Amino acid sequence: MKRHFHNDLLKETFADGELEALRETTLNRGLAAMRTKRRLRRLRTGAPASVVVLLMAAPLYWRTPIAPAPAISAPKMASISSLKIYPAVKAADVAPVPTISDKELLALYANRSVGLLGKPGQQKLVFFDAPVKSVN
């Protein structure tokens, strides 16, 4: 009876909000530990059975002749290393366009009826013997 008296007295003497929070926390942590323990136990009991099944199935797998798989020509992706990288064309590498005078241009079409029309610098080469397109 005296022990009971001490226990009750101590219980209420040391009871406070912090202890109640600890009670809740420890209960939850303990329950989580129990769950982990059960999971580990299941794994431990399940793992040997899985290993036995795998060991039994392994010879069957290796003895079965494996037919060659039909060749499927999958489009091959070029690897980055195999891609050719073209260098940028420099302006200096291109041959310069030759410039000719008006006379030289007209001389190229000596056997045709041609003329240069328009202001200097914006002139167009016109062939007078070319068939006229019908408007309609």
Next chain:
Amino acid sequence: MTAPHDAGANATAALTRRLAAGDEEAFREFHEQYFNRLHQFLLVVAYGKEHEAREALQETLVRVARHARVFEDEATFWCWLKTVARNAARDAGRKRTRYTALLQAFAHFTRPAVPSAPDADDDRLTAVIEECLAEIDPNDRALLQGKYLMGATVQELSVREGLTPKAVESRLLRLRRQLRERVLTKLRQP
């Protein structure tokens, strides 16, 4: 007919068996039954340092959940729980300050070993409470005994003391606070 001792032993065996099997309901029961008892025990082990006792209590309960075994009787189970609690308190202390642990180990090494009785910590708390109760005012002691030993209600105590129930509750609260301080102070003494 089953003797009460056998019934208790059977209950402990059943509880610990379920704990060992990872039964969550068993852990709830265990927690309900042993939380306060372990807390009080750890207060003694931690020399009245409440923070350390609570830290160790948390670790103890988790260890019990992880490593519970089957025990055939309550006394053996309680001995095991005390060992787990002591180890948890020691490990927490070691983690807290390795330097202090080193000094303690050195002190243990240099001091002749004195084997402590298995129930020394349990008895120490009882002795401390008895001492504290003996030191307080006889009227206050009578009030505490009336509430916790005789199981009187606040209403009954208020009639006996000629006070309002609220005044009795306030007085009990004040007495419990005083007692708590006294107990912790005594536990801190070597």
